[in-house]
Each structure stands twice: as C-alpha cells, then as structure tokens.
Amino acid sequence: MNYKLISIDLAKTVFQVAAFNGDNSIAFNRKVSRPALLDTLRQCSPTMVVMESCYSANYWGRAIQQLGHDVHLIPTRMVKAMLVGNKNDANDAVAIGETAGRPKVSLLRPKTVEQQDIQSLLRIRERLVDNRTANCNQLRGFLAEYGVIVAKTRRQLMMAIPLILENADNALSTTARSFIQRLYEFQLVLDEQIEQVVLEIQSLAKAMPIYPLLLTLPGVGPVVAATILASINDISDFKNGRQLAAWLGLTPSQYSSGNTNRLGKITKRGNQTLRRLLIHGARTVLAWCDKKDDPLSLWLQQLKQRSHICKVTVALANKLARMVWAVMSRQQAFDIQKVCKVSALAA
Incomplete structure (x- = not known):
C-alpha cells in the first residue's frame, strides 16, 4: 500500500496510526497494539513516517527505519498548535501528520543507539x-547549626571536614560527628561515581570521528562535546549555523507589526542542557579573552566595551553554536583565524 505520509501517536501499549494519501486525505486512522505496530508498517511501501519527539520515539524511530521508512520526529509544542477538536489519540495522530506538512516545521532524525547511550549517561551524570x-x-x-562555618568551594569543604571531625574543641556532638562522617563518605562515593560516568561518556564519544574536532572549539570540553553529539541527531537537519543557534534558543525573540520591528530576549527554545553548557563555555572563554590577541578574543574585547557582560556571554554562546555547525557539517577542525573577519574587528 502506498501512502504519502504516515503519522503515529506513540503510547505504551496502544498506538494511533494515521495514513495520508497524495491529496492529503486520510486513508485510515486506527488504533494498533504494540506488537502489531511494526507489522502494520511492514505492509506499507517505504514512505515518510512522523512521530512526536517524546517517550520511546527514538527506539521506535530506529525500528521503523529498519523497515525502509524515512522517519522524522516533531517537537510536541508544534503539534499542539495544529490540534483541531478534542484531545484524543485520533485527533493527535492527524495533528502530527498535518504538522509535518507545514513549511517551517523542524523535523529531526531519531538518535542512534550510540547517541542514546551517551545521552543516558549524561542524564545520570547530571543527576x-x-x-x-x-x-x-x-x-x-x-555544620553551621553547630557553629562551624566552612569556605565556599566544594574542594575546601572536603578538605576541611576531616580536620573538623578531629577537632575536639568545636561544638559538634558525638551524634553530629557520626552523621557528618557518613555524609562525607557519601560525598566521596558520589565523586567516584561521577568520575566513572565521565570516563564512560568519553569512551563512547571517542568512537565518533567528529568528537576530537569538537574539542578544538573554544569553551568546549569533553562533557560539552559529548552533549553536542547526543543532542544533535543529524547536523544535515540544519541548513546553516543560525538554524542551529535558533534551535537551541540562542537567538532573540522578535515582535514585528507594520513598521515596528523589535528584538527581545533570547527565545530559550530547544535543548536547555546544551544551551546552558554553551553559555558556561562562553563564560570560560570570556574569562581569558583579555590576555589573547586572536581574532575571536579581539572581537570579544570590543564587544565587552559596548555591551553588558551577560549579553556578551550569550552572543558568544550563539557564535559557539554556529561554530559547532561549521565543524560538524564540514568535518574540519576549528580555525580561530576564520571566526571573525578583519572588517568586523575594525567596525
């Protein structure tokens, strides 16, 4: 059976599958059990299959790809805008299909197993x-409740606790010393677990050829590079660096009407974790830019003179997102001499 498009409303046990003909009419819209989903799609000729990017979407996306279909995922917020009528599975499946036909909707590929592994480990590390x-x-x-004040950093806290426990002159009771000791040991266990997870993440990321190229970017370390690999399913989904920056919510919001055109705060759409890490990386680059004379540092120095440091940080995060696109799409290491043109520096 030939269909123009098949949309699936995912669930745990019962799925809703809608098929569209070439004239956008609905060929069928029916419930399908979990065991029968792949058999239903196997009876259809290879075509475009769309789902919401939600729970279990990557697993089903990979399974359906093996049947020869072209699978795409759609952000949930875009599907909601196309929903007509009451909220039910049948209307949801139709809304997913109609959303896929919109000209400006971002369609993404399912994650590979390797990307899924890295993302899972990153979530574990974050927790x-x-x-x-x-x-x-x-x-x-x-400690403060017993009159013991420790310096701010975690490292100083961990160095101070053994000395505090050995100090018999402070106000800690016997019971307090016992649970402080247990919390201290738990902290050591957490440090060890985090280190082990990071090593696993690096081991998986190193198997991808793009990983060492991402590490050449300023402000991008092992965790940020792994997050990029896990978050961006297919760089070809983005035509240019600005699309990637917009997908990450690093571009300004816009309000335009007639002759009025206003740019507001960044949209903060998309992957919150990757956006946060790019902003942290931008802060690191800004902390050292005054001591360097490369084109990027010179541009940042000029930007800091005329804008607030927070705006400069987000502007650099936006530029980092564009650099990520350039490195991944061209399969080339980052060249800092090409990041800013001389004419821009002289402006």
Missing part, C-alpha cells in the same frame, strides 16, 4: 552532580 551539590549544601547547613 549525580545534583545529588552531590545537595549533599554539600546539607553538610554546610548541619
């Missing part, structure tokens, strides 16, 4: 880091 931060804060709070 462990949150737990470590919470444990540090709890340690500081408990």
Whole structure:
C-alpha cells in the first residue's frame, strides 16, 4: 500500500496510526497494539513516517527505519498548535501528520543507539552532580547549626571536614560527628561515581570521528562535546549555523507589526542542557579573552566595551553554536583565524 505520509501517536501499549494519501486525505486512522505496530508498517511501501519527539520515539524511530521508512520526529509544542477538536489519540495522530506538512516545521532524525547511550549517561551524570551539590549544601547547613562555618568551594569543604571531625574543641556532638562522617563518605562515593560516568561518556564519544574536532572549539570540553553529539541527531537537519543557534534558543525573540520591528530576549527554545553548557563555555572563554590577541578574543574585547557582560556571554554562546555547525557539517577542525573577519574587528 502506498501512502504519502504516515503519522503515529506513540503510547505504551496502544498506538494511533494515521495514513495520508497524495491529496492529503486520510486513508485510515486506527488504533494498533504494540506488537502489531511494526507489522502494520511492514505492509506499507517505504514512505515518510512522523512521530512526536517524546517517550520511546527514538527506539521506535530506529525500528521503523529498519523497515525502509524515512522517519522524522516533531517537537510536541508544534503539534499542539495544529490540534483541531478534542484531545484524543485520533485527533493527535492527524495533528502530527498535518504538522509535518507545514513549511517551517523542524523535523529531526531519531538518535542512534550510540547517541542514546551517551545521552543516558549524561542524564545520570547530571543527576549525580545534583545529588552531590545537595549533599554539600546539607553538610554546610548541619555544620553551621553547630557553629562551624566552612569556605565556599566544594574542594575546601572536603578538605576541611576531616580536620573538623578531629577537632575536639568545636561544638559538634558525638551524634553530629557520626552523621557528618557518613555524609562525607557519601560525598566521596558520589565523586567516584561521577568520575566513572565521565570516563564512560568519553569512551563512547571517542568512537565518533567528529568528537576530537569538537574539542578544538573554544569553551568546549569533553562533557560539552559529548552533549553536542547526543543532542544533535543529524547536523544535515540544519541548513546553516543560525538554524542551529535558533534551535537551541540562542537567538532573540522578535515582535514585528507594520513598521515596528523589535528584538527581545533570547527565545530559550530547544535543548536547555546544551544551551546552558554553551553559555558556561562562553563564560570560560570570556574569562581569558583579555590576555589573547586572536581574532575571536579581539572581537570579544570590543564587544565587552559596548555591551553588558551577560549579553556578551550569550552572543558568544550563539557564535559557539554556529561554530559547532561549521565543524560538524564540514568535518574540519576549528580555525580561530576564520571566526571573525578583519572588517568586523575594525567596525
């Protein structure tokens, strides 16, 4: 059976599958059980299959790709805007198909197994880091309740705790020393687990040829490079660097009406984790730019003179996103001499 498009509303056990003919009419729109989904699609000639980028979408995307179909994922917020009628599976499946036909909708490829592995480990690392931060804060709070104040950094806290526990002159009770010791040991365990996860992430990322090229970018370290690989399914989905920056929410929002054209704050759409890491990387580059004379540093020095440091940071994060696109699309290492033209520096 030949169809122009097939849309699937994913679920745990029962899926809704809608097929569209060449004239955009609906050929069928029916429920399909989980075991029967692949059999249903196997009976259809290879065509475009679209799903929301949600729970289990990457798994089903890879499975359907093996049947010869061209699979794309659509952001959920775009599908919601196309929903007509009440919220149910049948209307959702139709909305997904109609959204895919819109000219400016961003369609993404499913993640590979390697990308899924890296992303899962990154999520585990993020949770462990949150737990470590919470444990540090709890340690500081408990110590402060007994009149013991420790310096701000985590390293200084970990160095101070053994000395605090050995100091018999402070106000810590026997019980307090016991649970402070347990929290300290838990902190060491978290540090070790985070280090192990980072090593696993690096091991998986190193198997990808683009990984060492990403490390040549300023402000991009092993974790940021791995996050880029896990977040960007296929760089060919973006025609240029600006599209990637816009996908990450690093471009200004726009309000235009008639002769009025206003640019506001950044949109903050897309991958929040990658956007945050690029901004952190931009802060690192800005911290050292005054001591360098390369084109990028000279551009940043001029930008800092006429704009607030926060605006400069986001502007650099935007430029980093464009650099990421250039490195990944051209399969070339970053060349800092090409990042800013001389004419731009003289402006």
